Amino acid sequence: MIVVGTICxxxxxxxxxxxxxxIVRGPxxxxxxxxxxxxxxxxxxxxxxxxxxxxxxSTLSILxxxxxxxFLGSVSIAKFAAPDTDRRAHDxxxxxS
Amino acid sequence: xxxxIAGALMISGALLATIAAIGIVRFPDVLSRMHAATKPQxxxxxxxxxxxxxxxxxxxxxxxxGLIALFQLMTAxxxxxxxxxxxxxxxxxxxxxxTVCEFDADGRWDTEDDGAPDAPTR
Numbered sequence: 070m071i072v073v074g075t076i077c078x079x080x081x082x083x084x085x086x087x088x089x090x091x092i093v094r095g096p097x098x099x100x101x102x103x104x105x106x107x108x109x110x111x112x113x114x115x116x117x118x119x120x121x122x123x124x125x126x127s128t129l130s131i132l133x134x135x136x137x138x139x140f141l142g143s144v145s146i147a148k149f150a151a152p153d154t155d156r157r158a159h160d161x162x163x164x165x166s
Numbered sequence: 167x168x169x170x171i172a173g174a175l176m177i178s179g180a181l182l183a184t185i186a187a188i189g190i191v192r193f194p195d196v197l198s199r200m201h202a203a204t205k206p207q208x209x210x211x212x213x214x215x216x217x218x219x220x221x222x223x224x225x226x227x228x229x230x231x232g233l234i235a236l237f238q239l240m241t242a243x244x245x246x247x248x249x250x251x252x253x254x255x256x257x258x259x260x261x262x263x264x265t266v267c268e269f270d271a272d273g274r275w276d277t278e279d280d281g282a283p284d285a286p287t288r
Contacts, residue, residue, distance in 0.1 A: 070169065070173065072173075073173035073176060073177060076177055076180070077176055077177060077180040080177075080180035080181055080183065080184045081180050081183060081184075083184050083187065084180075084183045084184050084186075084187040084206075085187075087184075087187035087188060087190065087191050088187055088190065090191055091187075091190045091191050091199075097196065097253075097258045099196050099249055099252060099253045099256075099258055100196055100199060100258075102249055103190065103196065103199050103200055103203045103249060104190055104199075104203070106203055106207060106245065107183070107186060107187060107190060107203045107206060107207070110183065110206045110207045110210065110211055111183050111187070111206065113211060113214075114179060114180060114183055114206070114210060114211055114214045117176075117211075117214045117215060117217075117218045118176050118180070118214060118217075118218075120218060120222075121172065121176060121214075121217055121218040121221040121222070124221060124222065126222060126224070126227045126230075129227060129230045129231070129234070130230075132230075132231075132234045133230065133233065133234055133237065136234050136237040136238045136241065137237055137241065139207075139241070139245070140237075140241035140242075140244065140245050143245040143248065143249055144244070144245050144248050146249075147245070147248040147249045147251070147252040148248065148252070150252040150253075150255075150256050
């Protein structure tokens, strides 16, 4: 189980680092939202793997909270996505479309 | 033996999350990044929860794990739909990459006869 934990820790660390790269670089707010969703899913996976290795059930409630929190965050950001300034920057970057 | 299966499930879930993160960094626009991003939210997390259930082997814990899986399966498509719709309406999605686009420039159903599919009659 230590081997499994090490492999999963490395993989999920790579996942988190790549998501942070996209959160920093992402040209629009929705790219950052998508990357944040994957980051939350990777965090939930990391907590689950830690619970599986330690064989305890004390962090399962945190998984419930994370499953609902990512939903609320992305839905509220998508609800209030503003088209104004970011769209002009996007058009300048991508050319006239 | 059960622990081996649980470890294999958890490693495959973490691997799926890593592949999705690579896709998020390398894909060109919001919609294709969402294609990569919605996989670890459902399948990756379900694999990890299955591994955790095989490891805990307790009925009340497995009930909570099923509840987490149910929440995730209910909320991930809804949030992906909201983000995709917002991306399309605010113009962040690249329309020239789309094969079929049933909306005009204003985000409404394209009802003109220009070869594009018509709006559904309701």
